Amino acid sequence: MPIHTEPMTINVGPQHPSTHGVFRLRVTFDGEEILEVEPVFGYLHRGTEKLAEERTYVQIVTLTDRLDYVSSMINNQGYCLAVEKLLGVEPPLRAKWLRTMVAELQRIASHLMGIGFFLQDLGTLGTPLMYGFRTREKILDLFEMLCGARITLTYMRPGGVFSDTPPDFWPALENFMQELPTEIGEIEQLVMENEIVLVRTKGVSPLSPEMAINCSVSGPVLRASGIAWDWRKMEPYDAYEWVDFDVPVGANGDNYDRFWVRMQEIHQSARIIHQCMEHIEPGPVRLDLPLVFRPEPGAEAYGRVEASKGELAFYMLSDGGVSPYRCKIRSPSLINLTVTEHLLVGWKLADMIVTLGSLDINMGEVDR
Amino acid sequence: MYGMGMVKGLLVTLKNLTKRPFTVQYPEERLKQHPRFRGEEFVWYEERCTGCASCAKFCPLGIIKIVTSPSETAPAQGDKYLLEVFDIDIARCMFCGLCVEACPYDALFMGSGFEQSQYSRKEMVIGIDQLRQADKHPSTFFRPQLESAGYDPHQGQPLHWKDVGRESWRWHQHEKAGMRLESAAGSGNGDPIEAVDDLNSPDLGGTAEDAGAPEQTQ
Amino acid sequence: MSPDNVLYGTPVYRFVYELVGTVLPCWISYVAAGLVIMFILVNAVLMGAAVFVFAERRLIGRFHNRIGPNRWGPFGTFQPFADVLKLIFKEDITPAAADKIVFLAAPIVMLAPAILMLAVVPFAKNTALADLNVGILYILAVTSLSSVAILMAGWSSNNRYAMFGAARGVAVLISYEVPVVLCLLGVVMVAGSMSLADVVEAQAVPFLLVQPLALFVFLAGVSAELNRTPFDVAEAESELVAGYHTEYSGVKFALIQAAEFGGVVTASMVVVTLFLGGWAGPLADYLGWFWFLLKVGAVAFIFIWVRATYPRLRIDQLMAFAWKFLLPLSIINLFATSLEVFFLRDSQGVLATNDLWIMTGINLALGAGCIALFGSMIREKIKPVTWQPAAGTASLTVGEVT
Numbered sequence: 001m002p003i004h005t006e007p008m009t010i011n012v013g014p015q016h017p018s019t020h021g022v023f024r025l026r027v028t029f030d031g032e033e034i035l036e037v038e039p040v041f042g043y044l045h046r047g048t049e050k051l052a053e054e055r056t057y058v059q060i061v062t063l064t065d066r067l068d069y070v071s072s073m074i075n076n077q078g079y080c081l082a083v084e085k086l087l088g089v090e091p092p093l094r095a096k097w098l099r100t101m102v103a104e105l106q107r108i109a110s111h112l113m114g115i116g117f118f119l120q121d122l123g124t125l126g127t128p129l130m131y132g133f134r135t136r137e138k139i140l141d142l143f144e145m146l147c148g149a150r151i152t153l154t155y156m157r158p159g160g161v162f163s164d165t166p167p168d169f170w171p172a173l174e175n176f177m178q179e180l181p182t183e184i185g186e187i188e189q190l191v192m193e194n195e196i197v198l199v200r201t202k203g204v205s206p207l208s209p210e211m212a213i214n215c216s217v218s219g220p221v222l223r224a225s226g227i228a229w230d231w232r233k234m235e236p237y238d239a240y241e242w243v244d245f246d247v248p249v250g251a252n253g254d255n256y257d258r259f260w261v262r263m264q265e266i267h268q269s270a271r272i273i274h275q276c277m278e279h280i281e282p283g284p285v286r287l288d289l290p291l292v293f294r295p296e297p298g299a300e301a302y303g304r305v306e307a308s309k310g311e312l313a314f315y316m317l318s319d320g321g322v323s324p325y326r327c328k329i330r331s332p333s334l335i336n337l338t339v340t341e342h343l344l345v346g347w348k349l350a351d352m353i354v355t356l357g358s359l360d361i362n363m364g365e366v367d368r
Numbered sequence: 369m370y371g372m373g374m375v376k377g378l379l380v381t382l383k384n385l386t387k388r389p390f391t392v393q394y395p396e397e398r399l400k401q402h403p404r405f406r407g408e409e410f411v412w413y414e415e416r417c418t419g420c421a422s423c424a425k426f427c428p429l430g431i432i433k434i435v436t437s438p439s440e441t442a443p444a445q446g447d448k449y450l451l452e453v454f455d456i457d458i459a460r461c462m463f464c465g466l467c468v469e470a471c472p473y474d475a476l477f478m479g480s481g482f483e484q485s486q487y488s489r490k491e492m493v494i495g496i497d498q499l500r501q502a503d504k505h506p507s508t509f510f511r512p513q514l515e516s517a518g519y520d521p522h523q524g525q526p527l528h529w530k531d532v533g534r535e536s537w538r539w540h541q542h543e544k545a546g547m548r549l550e551s552a553a554g555s556g557n558g559d560p561i562e563a564v565d566d567l568n569s570p571d572l573g574g575t576a577e578d579a580g581a582p583e584q585t586q
Numbered sequence: 587m588s589p590d591n592v593l594y595g596t597p598v599y600r601f602v603y604e605l606v607g608t609v610l611p612c613w614i615s616y617v618a619a620g621l622v623i624m625f626i627l628v629n630a631v632l633m634g635a636a637v638f639v640f641a642e643r644r645l646i647g648r649f650h651n652r653i654g655p656n657r658w659g660p661f662g663t664f665q666p667f668a669d670v671l672k673l674i675f676k677e678d679i680t681p682a683a684a685d686k687i688v689f690l691a692a693p694i695v696m697l698a699p700a701i702l703m704l705a706v707v708p709f710a711k712n713t714a715l716a717d718l719n720v721g722i723l724y725i726l727a728v729t730s731l732s733s734v735a736i737l738m739a740g741w742s743s744n745n746r747y748a749m750f751g752a753a754r755g756v757a758v759l760i761s762y763e764v765p766v767v768l769c770l771l772g773v774v775m776v777a778g779s780m781s782l783a784d785v786v787e788a789q790a791v792p793f794l795l796v797q798p799l800a801l802f803v804f805l806a807g808v809s810a811e812l813n814r815t816p817f818d819v820a821e822a823e824s825e826l827v828a829g830y831h832t833e834y835s836g837v838k839f840a841l842i843q844a845a846e847f848g849g850v851v852t853a854s855m856v857v858v859t860l861f862l863g864g865w866a867g868p869l870a871d872y873l874g875w876f877w878f879l880l881k882v883g884a885v886a887f888i889f890i891w892v893r894a895t896y897p898r899l900r901i902d903q904l905m906a907f908a909w910k911f912l913l914p915l916s917i918i919n920l921f922a923t924s925l926e927v928f929f930l931r932d933s934q935g936v937l938a939t940n941d942l943w944i945m946t947g948i949n950l951a952l953g954a955g956c957i958a959l960f961g962s963m964i965r966e967k968i969k970p971v972t973w974q975p976a977a978g979t980a981s982l983t984v985g986e987v988t
Contacts, residue, residue, distance in 0.1 A: 010746045018824040032901055059428035062464040121824045123815060123898030127381060130650035134390045141402075148406035148478065148509040154464045162469065166404060166508075166515060190380040193373030196816055196897050291426060291470055349750070350900045353825050374896065381649045381895045391652040 007035055014043050018121050018353045021363025025340070025352075032348045037341045041334075044367040052327035056292050057083050057158055060327065065152040067312075067331060068365040070113050073106035073143075074307040076156035081237055082303025082314035083158035086295045086324075091238075094283040095160035100239040101276035102146065102155065103305070104269040108180075109139045110308035111220075111262045111269075114360035118259055119191055121357035122200055128187050135183045138176050145169050159287030173277065180270055188263065201256035205343040205355040208253065215339045218332050219310025220261045221359055225253030231306040243275045255351075258358040292322050309333050309360055331365040403508040403520050406463045407479035410456055411506040412499040413529035416475035419449030423467035423476050431457040432467060454499055458484065459492035469510050474534055477506030480521035506532060623715055631701045634851035635844045636666035641883075642847070642890050649894035670840050678836035681744055688742035693834065693841035696735035700848040702728045707855045708783045710865045710874030721782040722770055725856060726763075729811060732849070733759035736820065739842070740830035751829025754901055755820030758810050761908040762817075766807035768916035769800035772923040773860050776937065776945070786864035791942040793861045798953040799919040801861045803912050805888075808853045810904070813846065814889055816896040819904055854885040911960050922952055 013024035022043035028036035048067065052060045064075040077099050084091060091099070113136065116129030140150040145166055147155040155161055191197050207217070212225040222229055230247045232240040248264035250257030297320030304313035310332025319325040336359050343359075344352050392399060401407075419436035436449035468478050486492050505521040508514040513533035602619040610618060640655070640663060647654025658664035680686055706721040708714040718724050733756045740752020774780055776796055777788035785793075794801055810817035813829075821829030828834075831842045858864060858881040865874030899907065926948060930941040937945075 008746060008749075010750075017827060055428055056426075059426070059466065062428050062462060062466070065464075119897060123818065123822060123824055124896065125646065125815060125893060127650055127894055130652060131384075134651060137390070141399075144405060145402040146404070148402070148404040148465065148507060149463065152462060152464070154466075163404075163510060163512070166402070186380055186384075190377045190895070191897075194377050194896070195373050196899060198373070199903055200897060200900060291466075348900060348902070350819070350822070350825050350898075377895045378891065381891065384651045385645070385648045387651055389648065389651055389653045393653070393656070 005030070012352070013040075018356065020117065020356065020361055021366075023361070023363050023366070025356075027344075027349075027352065029349065032350075034344050034347055034349070034352060037344045037352075039337055039340050041337070041363070041366050044363045046368065048368040049327055049329055052324060054323055056322045057295075057324065058291050060324070061157065062152070062154050064314075065154055066364060067329065067368060068110075068307065068309060068333065068362045069151060070362060071106045071110040071308045072151060072153045073102045073155060074110075074305055075312065076153065077103050077238070078303055078305040078307065078312045079314050080156045080158050080303075081305060082301050082316045085301035085303050086299050086316045086318060087158065087289075087293070089159060089287055089289070091160040091287060092284040094164075094280060095285045096238040097276050097280040098161050098165070098285060099156060100243065101273055101280070102143070102161075103238075104272045104276070105139050105142060107269045107308045108266050109136045111266050112136050114308070114357075115187070115259060115262055118255075118354070118357035118360070119197070121353045122197060124191070128191055131183065131187050131190070135180065138179070142169065142172060142176060145172060157286060157289075159289040160285050162286065164285045170277075173273075177270065177273060177277070184263075184266055184270075192260075192263070198256065200350075200354060201259060201358070202254060203252065204255045204351050205347055205358070206252050206254040207339060207343060211339065211342055212253065215342070216335050217310070217339055218335065219307070220265065221253075221258055221310065221336050221339075223247065224250035224257035224261045226251055231304055231311055235304070237303075237305060239276065239279075240272075242279065243272050245269075245272050255354055255358040258360075262360070294318075294320055294322055296320065304330070307332055309362060309365065310336055312365075329368055331368060333359075333361040333363075333365040334368075337361055337366060401480065401522050403515060403522070405478075405480060405482075405507055405521075406465050406509050407481045407507055407521075408458055408461075408463070408484045409479040409481055409502055410458075410467075410494065410499065411477040411479050411502070411504045412454065413475045413477075413504070413532065414451065414500060415529045416473045417451060417454075418473060418475075419451050420472065422470040422472060426466045426470035428464060428466060429460055429462065431460045433457075451496060454496040456494045456499075457492065458494055459489045465509050474511065474532060477504075477511060477532070478509045480505045480507050504528075627704050627715060628701050631697075631704055631848040631852065632844055635700075635846075635848035636670070638847045638851050638886060639666045639669070639843070641886065642893075645887070645890045646894045649891070673835075673840040674837055676836045678838065679833075681833050683744040684833065685742040685744070688738050689833075690838070692735055692739035692742060693838045693845065695738060696732060697841050697845040697848070698735075699728045699731045700845050700852050702731075703852045703856065706782055707852070707859055708786060708864060709878055711871060712783075713865075713875070714783060717781055717783045719779070719781045722774060722780045722785070722860075726767055726770070730759070730763060732811070732845075735845075736830050739834070743830070743833035745833050747826045747828070748830050748832045751820045751822070751826045751832070754822075754826075755813065755830055757901070758813075758817065758820060758904060758908075761905055762807040762810040762912070765803050765908060765912035765916040766811070768913070768920050769797075769803040769807070770860070772797050772800045772916075772919050775923050775927050776942075778936070782859050782864075785860055786866065788937075789863040789866060790939040791946055792863040792866075794863075795946040796942050796949060797861065797919065797923070798950055799915055799956060800923075801857075802953065802957070803916045803919070804857065804861070806907075806912055808857065809889065809892070810908070812849050812853055812889075814850070815893045816899050817904055818898055819901050822898060850886060850889055851882070854882045854889065857885050858882050914960060915956055918952070918956055919949075922949065 007028045007030050009026060009028045011024060012027055013019040014022040019025070024040040024043070026036075026038040026040060027034055046066070048063050052063055055063070061076055061079060064079040065072040067075045080091075080099075112132035116126075116132035119128040120126055143153055143155070144150050146169060147153050147162070207221065207225050209225045209227050212222050212227060217225075218229070226249055228247045228249045231237075232245075233247060245268045248261045248268065250261050295318040297318065299318045300316065302313060302315050304311055306312075311330065312332055313330035315326070315328035315330070316324050317326040340356070340359070343355050347355070419434060421432075421434045421436070424430070424432040424434050433453055433455040434451070435453035436451055438449060463478070465478055468476050484492070504526045505524070506514065506527055507521055508519060511532070514527075517533070519527070602622055603615055606615040606618050606622070609615075643665065644654040644656075644662065654662065655665040656662035658668045680689055703725055705715045706718050706724055708717065736755040736759070737752050740748045740750075740755070743749075773785065773793055776793065777785040779785060779788070789796075806817075809815075813820050820826075821831065823829075826832070831839065834842055855878075858878060862881045862885070864881075865878045867873065867877030867880075870877065923945075926945050927937065930944060931937055
């Protein structure tokens with residue numbers, strides 16, 4: 001007698017331990033296998049773009065902190081670059097180096113979280129995650145020293161950074177950079193060669209380079225598919241044109257490659273920070289911009305950075321007022337989410353969670 | 369050999385079993401807070417405040433409420449306004465510090481604490497009396513003069529308003545209303561309203577080569 | 587009641603029986619003695635679960651380089667009791683669409699095997715509630731109950747995650763039952779008895795050495811049956827929220843947790859009895875219980891250590907591991923052991939200590955060889971076809987696009 005079976009639809013999220021925020025996937029399963037995926041988001045929509053239209057340019061910096069709340073520094077940087085383009089000004093040299101340095105520190109912190117939660121989704125009971133937190137904690141301490149906050153930093157301002165480093169910052173950074181390789185090495189030793197991790201991730205949910213380009217994917221997800229595309233190289237901003245670093249590129253675009261690319265980028269970020277510490281020179285850190293300013297009417301600018309999740313860009317349009325007429329945010333997590341269906345269909349429930357983890361999305365940024 | 373990666377992982381966790389924990393037990397132990405920490409209870413020096421409400425204007429959330437009245441001696445003579453209401457709703461505050469950055473007279477500082485939990489939102493509003501009576505442990509956030517003096521709000525004595533100094537950022541030196549009790553050398557007419565208007569002007573300032581870049585504090 | 591009952595034969599039982607028998611009539615004291623021992627055993631499981639929960643949380647904390655629960659009582663020892671108290675006072679929610687009777691019964695059925703298993707475990711010399719002559723068979727029979735309980739919980743919750751977890755759990759339990767049974771056959775053959783006390787007595791050389799393959803298969807199988815990482819697909823908290831007990835709260839949830847962690851404790855006891863020489867050790871006649879508990883702690887530590895380190899396998903990989911790796915290993919072990927026993931035993935069918943050492947040498951070599959061989963074979967099977975090694979670090983200059 002044939003057994004009657006039928007597909008089963010499950011709402012994964014918005015309250016689910018592994019959806020990285022309030023994110024919902026309507027998934028239709030045939031047993032364990034995925035037949036259909038429909039991502040639903042918007043649960044964390046806060047209207048950032050609209051809020052930006054009634055705040056002054058400096059006040060908007062506080063909003064950008066809350067986009068991708070595990071990499072506030074890079075968000076600040078992207079926004080400030082856009083506003084500087086809008087005004088046609090350049091920040092002082094020291095500010096450029098400082099921004100590059102703190103952005104790379106933030107990238108390490110963000111990738112540690114990404115890797116940690118990716119491995120948490122694999123079922124590691126949080127061990128690599130806790131090791132990642134241990135290292136990230138030190139980065140947050142450095143940020144607290146620098147700007148008085150740990151997560152929502154508001155460190156950068158259009159025209160530089162708000163303040164120079166405190167005197168005890170440099171020894172602390174030196175100390176941290178010495179400890180970093182050991183701590184990253186510990187995570188690598190724990191998981192990079194673990195056979196269960198390899199079996200679970202290699203060859204799972206591959207993203208072809210063509211599909212990656214067609215879906216406008218960016219960041220580590222794009223580079224894992226074998227495309228060496230990094231805005232820090234392609235269109236250097238701040239001090240990136242003066243530093244030397246490599247762009248890690250994966251081969252298959254599978255879950256392991258995405259994880260591997262993030263791991264390697266941590267090492268490259270450390271390289272950049274070392275160069276920043278070497279090359280930074282005393283000087284002014286902020287332009288003499290007033291707190292409230294009016295760009296030329298009709299001025300528009302598009303500032304983009306290579307954020308930890310991908311290409312983060314701000315499009316600013318001024319009407320000559322104290323706040324922008326339009327502030328459009330291109331958030332990498334949202335665009336990277338558009339490939340979920342291609343990645344997930346045909347794989348199993350357990351792979352779905354891991355693939356979502358490997359995309360490293362942040363709902364604060366997806367929903368804005 | 370296949371399986372060695374898993375053995376390596378076991379060794380890593382075993383090594384960490386013998387390490388000292390990196391977490392601290394919060395109420396008994398505390399992490400060291402840095403002097404720039406943007407803490408909760410704001411530090412406000414009434415003697416310095418002119419009631420210009422720059423802080424209220426620059427607050428991205430509009431949570432600072434200020435009501436002033438002209439004092440007996442007219443503002444034209446350089447006197448400040450009388451503060452009647454100064455409410456900071458820290459339930460909605462995100463501690464960005466823009467109010468402190470905007471204060472032209474160094475009257476408002478970030479605090480240094482973080483333990484202000486209350487049972488209702490109404491109690492989260494810091495009123496003018498609370499601001500007056502609170503112990504003044506100002507954070508060195510955006511106050512380089514405190515930082516260069518090596519002040520640590522988590523150890524030092526409360527600071528009197530005469531001891532907190534003036535920051536040396538250039539755009540604050542353009543102010544027209546100096547402090548009444550300072551000798552106020554080079555101050556023009558004493559109208560705080562004008563000072564605020566000046567900040568709102570569409571002047572874009574200079575470029576990196578501008579001689580007027582902020583002073584260094586390194 | 588006839589005193590020649592199987593239960594009556596065990597010394598512990600007789601001791602309690604004689605204690606209460608002085609004041610009560612015969613048949614009442616027979617029942618009363620049974621009740622007293624049952625009470626002690628049930629509480630032993632629950633206390634064991636509490637101690638294990640505490641140890642696991644503290645140890646995993648330290649594996650994570652943090653401290654773990656330390657607020658209640660000295661070093662946080664009261665934490666499990668605080669947890670249970672909290673769960674007791676919580677609202678006990680039954681989903682509206684649940685099958686209420688089965689939903690209520692599932693946690694109780696789940697706790698039963700953990701307690702029942704303890705009946706035949708000898709804690710020290712002559713200290714088992716019932717030294718059954720089919721002890722190992724009894725353990726296998728009782729542990730299979732938990733698959734029924736998991737299916738009951740998952741089905742009755744009327745929740746799709748729970749159903750997923752139950753289907754996975756039952757599949758895993760049934761698959762891993764096979765290699766576990768086969769590897770235990772080797773133990774039974776060497777010991778020449780199914781009674782756990784006899785198995786302990788037979789371990790002149792611990793079966794850890796005599797039957798290394800069986801121990802490996804048994805530990806893997808038991809982890810899978812207890813839903814411990816890397817085999818915890820049935821409750822896989824990052825995938826299925828909580829698997830088959832997603833809908834459970836309050837006391838029922840406490841029961842399920844007690845069953846789970848009590849199961850680990852009793853499973854460790856079985857491992858110690860079968861492979862680590864049970865109560866054997868210096869001064870075993872007096873300190874037997876101490877050696878027993880020490881060994882149980884060591885086995886439980888290994889369970890915790892593995893849980894703190896490894897991620898989880900996918901369900902198909904888990905099945906492949908059972909059928910393609912553990913099952914051949916246990917069959918090889920069975921054949922090798924039966925041949926060794928056939929050739930080495932003396933005319934009475936007894937193995938001397940020297941024979942055990944010979945078996946140790948053969949089986950250790952065989953075990954290492956088999957694990958290496960099948961390990962490399964399973965790697966070829968699982969290895970994905972699309973992967974090419976050596977994804978290098980590409981360095982590129984501005985404007986260069988690949």
